[in-house]
Amino acid sequence: MEEKTLPIHCMMCNQQHKEGLKLLGKYICTSCERDLVECDAGELRYLHYIFRLRALFSESITN
Numbered sequence: 001m002e003e004k005t006l007p008i009h010c011m012m013c014n015q016q017h018k019e020g021l022k023l024l025g026k027y028i029c030t031s032c033e034r035d036l037v038e039c040d041a042g043e044l045r046y047l048h049y050i051f052r053l054r055a056l057f058s059e060s061i062t063n
């Protein structure tokens with residue numbers, strides 16, 4: 001991987017990416033987005049995503 005600053009900082013995996021989905025002023029990279037869509041309810045990582053999204057939504061409501 002190249003050592004340069006990429007425009008997208010993914011809030012899910014905390015890594016820099018070339019492109020991603022903007023959601024409430026934050027970004028989810030395309031691989032995390034795909035992961036989120038494909039993962040099954042009940043999986044641990046699904047709970048992790050929901051937790052992160054809930055934190056994000058409550059943040060945006062407060063502001």
Ligand SMILES: [Zn+2]
Pocket residue numbers: 010011012013014015028029030031032033
């Ligand atoms: Zn990501």
